[in-house]
Amino acid sequence: MSVGTSSAPGAARAAGDLTGLGIDPDDLPDGLVVADEHGHVICFNAAARRITAIPAKDALGRPLDKALPLEDLEGRRWWQLTDPYGGLAIRVGQPERNLLLPGGREVLVTVRYLRGEPTGPVRRVVVSLRDTEARRRTERSHAELIAVVAHELRSPLTSVKGFTATLLAKWTRFTDDQKRLMLETVDADADRVTRLIAELLDISRIDSGRLEVRRQPVDIGAAVGRHIQASVAAGQPADRFLLRIEQPLPALWADPDKVDQVLSNLIENAVRHGEGTVTIDITPAVSPREGEDTGTSVTVSDEGAGIPEESMNRVFTRFWRGSKRGGTGLGLYIVKGIVEAHGGTITVGRAPVGGAEFRFTLPVSTPAYLT
Ligand SMILES: Nc1ncnc2c1ncn2[C@@H]1O[C@H](COP(=O)(O)OP(=O)(O)OP(=O)(O)O)[C@@H](O)[C@H]1O
Numbered sequence: 001m002s003v004g005t006s007s008a009p010g011a012a013r014a015a016g017d018l019t020g021l022g023i024d025p026d027d028l029p030d031g032l033v034v035a036d037e038h039g040h041v042i043c044f045n046a047a048a049r050r051i052t053a054i055p056a057k058d059a060l061g062r063p064l065d066k067a068l069p070l071e072d073l074e075g076r077r078w079w080q081l082t083d084p085y086g087g088l089a090i091r092v093g094q095p096e097r098n099l100l101l102p103g104g105r106e107v108l109v110t111v112r113y114l115r116g117e118p119t120g121p122v123r124r125v126v127v128s129l130r131d132t133e134a135r136r137r138t139e140r141s142h143a144e145l146i147a148v149v150a151h152e153l154r155s156p157l158t159s160v161k162g163f164t165a166t167l168l169a170k171w172t173r174f175t176d177d178q179k180r181l182m183l184e185t186v187d188a189d190a191d192r193v194t195r196l197i198a199e200l201l202d203i204s205r206i207d208s209g210r211l212e213v214r215r216q217p218v219d220i221g222a223a224v225g226r227h228i229q230a231s232v233a234a235g236q237p238a239d240r241f242l243l244r245i246e247q248p249l250p251a252l253w254a255d256p257d258k259v260d261q262v263l264s265n266l267i268e269n270a271v272r273h274g275e276g277t278v279t280i281d282i283t284p285a286v287s288p289r290e291g292e293d294t295g296t297s298v299t300v301s302d303e304g305a306g307i308p309e310e311s312m313n314r315v316f317t318r319f320w321r322g323s324k325r326g327g328t329g330l331g332l333y334i335v336k337g338i339v340e341a342h343g344g345t346i347t348v349g350r351a352p353v354g355g356a357e358f359r360f361t362l363p364v365s366t367p368a369y370l371t
């Protein structure tokens with residue numbers, strides 16, 4: 001990138017021209033500060049003004065070290081330290097550094113020294129500035145994720161360790177029934193760890209956009225029927241479920257395993273967190289994607305307390321759980337990730353009878369659309 005032209009006499013004009021590209025420095029996503037051969041600032045673009053909170057009039061025309069008084073993390077003045085105009089004539093710049101602006105705000109800084117000829121005097125100092133806020137936010141959310149995961153893994157493992165240690169130390173002192181009970185707890189806790197790890201792998205795929213959707217025709221009515229049967233087999237009364245299918249449904253091309261994951265999470269939530277009858281409505285829908293005719297909507301509603309209004313925008317976030325009956329709070333985050341990977345949408349609301357109502361819509365996504 002070369003900045004400024006010899007044909008532009010004024011500081012403002014020289015700064016407003018990224019040679020030959022027809023781009024205004026204000027269009028750049030990163031902060032751009034340029035100083036001329038005398039060390040005076042000739043460009044201080046919009047992103048630089050935003051990141052530093054320094055107005056253009058306080059920067060333009062002033063010496064670089066006054067206009068952009070950067071310090072390193074030890075409090076040393078950066079421009080004096082690096083001395084762009086006086087340092088070694090073979091220097092080409094400074095690699096990315098985390099520096100401080102007045103007021104202690106952090107900023108990522110990269111500097112290039114432009115010389116007319118290889119070891120000649122510096123003609124331009126080009127500084128790019130990047131906000132660290134977004135990066136720090138992701139780092140924070142990773143740190144939080146690790147903390148929660150460690151905590152979630154520790155409690156079942158503590159119980160596994162406790163019961164196995166007790167059994168090994170006092171095997172002969174327990175009756176068969178007591179041993180069976182302890183082993184059942186260990187078994188359930190091992191399942192919990194396995195499930196948590198599977199969920200974490202899903203999350204990492206969702207977060208990195210690697211969630212693969214292998215589409216084939218899916219009979220969604222039959223899939224919901226199977227989930228209801230499984231719930232009944234696991235002890236729920238059959239009359240707790242009401243399945244309504246509005247025919248005719250358009251064909252649905254989706255990943256059957258992932259659709260199963262979505263259904264099982266939503267139905268399990270309605271059973272576990274909700275109350276009363278769990279109603280599942282399957283209807284044809286106008287697809288949220290433009291240019292496609294239709295899709296399929298599935299609504300799962302119950303008659304429990306529902307989700308409080310003020311928490312509705314948080315139910316799809318990681319680890320949010322509203323009730324004590326909650327699991328890890330990852331279910332709905334994964335559900336949303338899967339639905340969106342299919343090009344669909346999911347919403348939460350209040351059911352007519354008062355419980356929670358989750359509705360997701362999947363576009364038809366015929367193979368023709370895929371190719
Ligand atoms: N049908 C529902 N009625 C009332 N509250 C619900 C319902 N579905 C979800 N919730 C609330 O939303 C929270 C988040 O749900 P989510 O499925 O993400 O996590 P979870 O069920 O707690 O754990 P996991 O699904 O990971 O085992 C739940 O803890 C619960 O408080």
Ligand SMILES: [Mg+2]
Nearest residue numbers: 265269331332
């Ligand atoms: Mg859940």
